[in-house]
Amino acid sequence: MNKHKMPLKLNSSRQSFLRGAFGDSFGLMVCAAASIAIAGxxxxxxxxxYDFTDEGFYLNLISNPYPYNWSxxxxxxxxxxxFKLFGGSISWLRRANVVVNLGLAWGLTFAVLGGGRSSTPTISNESNWRVAIAAAGIATCVLTFFHTWLLTPNYNSLALQAILITAIGLALHQRATVRAPLLEGLLIxxxxxxxxxxKPTTALALAVAxxxxxxxTSRLTLGRLASAFCGALFVVLTAALTIDGSIAAFVERLRVGFYFANLLSDSYSFAKIFRLDTFHLTRQEKIAFVLLTILVVIATLGSLLKTRRSELLAMSxxxxxxxxxxxTTLGGLSGGFGETSYLPLLFFAPVLAALVLVFVRRCRGSAPLPTRSDxxxxxxxxxxxxxxxxGSNRNYWExxxxxxxxxLLAGVVVLAPVVQVSGGWGRAVPMILSVQALTSVILRQAEDHPYRHPxxxxxxxxVIEMGATGSRLFLAPSYAAYVESSRAAARSVxxxxxxPVIDLTGQSPGLIFALGAVSIxxxxxxxxxxxSTKxxxxxxxxxRCDDLAAAWLLxxxxxxRSLPxxxxxxxxxxxxxxxxxVASWFTPAGAGGYAEPRLQIxxxxxxxxxxxxxxxxxxxxR
Incomplete structure (x- = not known):
């Protein structure tokens, strides 16, 4: 009798193993397809x-940063x-920004997934490709950086990329297969x-953190500190010598820049830079937060339990x-939240779900707790x-x-020990898909309600050619007519x-760029x-007096926002x-965030x- 039962148990075990392995792999393939669809x-x-205010400012500086000896x-x-590499193409500059953000985010996520616990690294128990796909799925969250549809590189994207690089250096120690304090220090x-x-303010806050x-974590060693200092010093000195030719001139550039920033507004004072802000979610966002948390907990727990019923629930x-x-990526579903500023805060839902999952699994005695380092x-x-x-004058939560x-990655770090003892990151597919679903909704929201776009x-x-290089962009009909009419009028005179042009409209750097002129x-x-006037x-x-004398006025x-x-x-x-x-035209509705057309001369x-x-x-x- 026992002889007949033993093969049945083995077959059942094999079926469970094969079902789990196949299900995990299939789920990860779905995550990979979703990553490609969202990023694609x-x-x-x-x-x-195209935005005629902030984005115009970014492009004026990127295309020609040399006229300004302060910043x-x-x-x-x-x-x-x-910008030069892509021949002045705005679209390829934007795409490069997306790819760089996504690549660095993947590197950080891969490091975190590869070692949520240094004592039992995932890499040794789970193949690299599975971890890489899971990391790519979670890393799509970084694309919410573009939740206002400002895709052109700027100081915020550079700050994000800098923090991602630093975080990679800090996360490397979590992988038992990598012990390189000097490399970590150099990345930091x-x-x-x-x-x-x-943003020097971000650099200061980052250094403290x-x-x-x-x-x-008891990792403040002399070697790591020295390599970090050398890495930072190399970047800053290289920039100083490349931009101004000397350290003294670079320091003067920064001094004047900080003076001008405080001249513009007192919001850049020390007390107002280092502050605590509050946030407010709409009723719809609160409901979405609770619902998403519940669904992530139920589905991920079902996947981790590995029973037939729980896996069916997770699959549903x-x-x-x-x-x-x-x-949202292939069909016509819109974001559905209207114009909102705090939608990315919904990523706290998977974080809360991770904490609940750790608590539940710990109560069942089936998972270790995160370490102090975690x-x-x-x-x-x-x-x-x-x-x-x-350093931003916007609400810090927004x-x-x-x-x-x-x-999101904070929740991933906490959840890592549970995932590792449950079969690897393939078991976290429901959570990864929830992240991708929320990311796709936020990006679709950005498409439907782009910043200062009609x-x-x-x-x-x-299709309109923009700037001195003739970069081609797709613009809204009213924006396209604005660029075409103003450019034709300007060229004719x-x-x-x-x-050189002195823009006294107070809000048209994007038009200056579109005309191919130089903002003085x-x-x-x-x-x-x-x-503003000061x-x-x-x-x-x-x-230079030569540039001022030759400058046209807009x-x-x-x-x-006009200046006198x-x-x-x-x-x-x-x-x-x-x-x-010599020429005049009217702005389109929505330009600069104002609904009424305005005369420009x-x-x-x-x-x-x-x-x-x-x-x-x-x-x-003088």
Whole structure:
């Protein structure tokens, strides 16, 4: 009798094993397909849409960072070689930004998944390809950085990339197969140096967070500290010598930049930079948060238990997530949340689910608890979105949502011990699919409600050549007509690519770039701040008299952000007699975030030599 029962038990065990192995592999293949679909759609539509304010500022600096001898961020110099490499193509510059973010996020996630517990690393128990696919699925969360549809590289993307590099260096110690303090230190220093070039405030906050983490985990060794310092020093010195030719000139650049930032607004004071903000979720977002948490707990727990019924439940919930991904990336399903600022905070749902799963499995006595090192890493990751946000004048929770990947990875670190004793990351497929579903919803939300854009990205169907390089983008019909009419009018009166323009509209850096002109004074002569006029005057005072005298004017009478025409008198020009009105046009609805069209006027300088001489005389007196 026993002889007959034993083969039955073996067959049942084999069937369970084969079912689990096949199910895990199939689930990971679905995750891989979802990753490709989500990233592919974003890359495909990267040549759609354009913002005339922030994005114009980014492109003015990236395409030509050299006219300005002051700055607090050097992202223009960092991304300029990439701009040249792609022949000035905005769409390929955007795609490169997406790929770099995704690649670094995958590297960090792979390091975290590869060693949630240093004593029992996943890599030794699970094949690299399975971990790599799981990491790719979770890493798609980094694409929520583009939740406003600002795909062009900027100081925020550079700050995110810097923190990702630093976090990779910090996470490497979690893998027992990798013990390289010098490599870890170099990555930490490299990331810190790049963070300084992006946002010095973020670099300072990152340095404090990293030191605290290393102290808590007893990893603050002399070798690691020295290599980190050398890595950061190499980045900063290289940048200083490349940008200004000397350390002294670079320091002066930063000094003036910080002075100008405080001149613009007191929101950049120390007390207002290091602050705590609050957030508010809508009723719909709260319901989505609770529902998502419950579904992730049920489905992931079902997958971890490995019974037939639990696996069927996990498969059912996972199918729902797959349907959402398919509907948002391949179908016509919209985000459905309307215009909202805090949607990325829903990534705390998988984090909460991870904590619940650890508690449940621990109560059953079937999983070890995270180590002190794991908790320290999780705490650091939770802090990093705020580190990323330090220095922003936006709400830190809203701004930190662009770095929601770090919140998510905190939950992954905590959940790792449970996953490792349950068969590997293939068992976490339901959670991975939930992350991808939420990412796809947020990106579709971005498509439907892009920042300062008139309507959905899908409606941007007019091909327009932008800038001096003629980069082709798909714009909304009204935006396309605006660029075409203003460019035709400007060309007809002699404004050619490379001609300097002083933008006194306070909000049209994107038009200056589209015309192929050079914005004089600032890459964005920004208006509507308490110190906008003072900053504009101070910035113009640092420009060459030759450029100021030859500069055309773009004005917007009675515009909501307009700067006074009298600013030209600060360098010796005459506000009314020194310029002739030669062209005009109206802005489209939505440009700059304003619904009402506004008149813009282009003025040409009448006597360049007289203005140049007056500028020289004024500066000699000073």
């Amino acid at each position: 759609r974003l890359i495909y539509f990267a040549n759609h849409g 607090v961020t050097e992202f223009g110099y960092v991304y300029h070689p990439l 220093g490299l990331g810190g140096g790049i963070a300084f070039l992006a 990293v030191v605290l983490y290393l102290i808590i 919930v996972s199918s729902t997530f797959v349907s959402i991904i398919a509907a 908790w320290a890493l999780a705490l650091l990751l939770v802090m990093l979105p705020h580190v990323f946000s330090v 701004h930190g949502g662009a770095a929601a990947l770090f919140w 309507g959905p990205i899908a409606a941007a169907d007019h 002699g404004l050619m690519p490379g001609v 004074g600032q890459a964005w002569m920004i208006g509507d701040y308490p110190g 900053l504009a005057s101070a910035a113009l005072a640092r420009m 004005i917007e009478p009675n515009g909501p 025409d009298g600013l030209v008198t600060t360098f010796g020009a005459r506000a009314s007699e020194g310029y002739a009105e 282009l003025k040409r300088p009448l006597d360049i030599s007289a203005t140049r001489e007056a500028c020289y005389r004024l500066r000699q007196r």
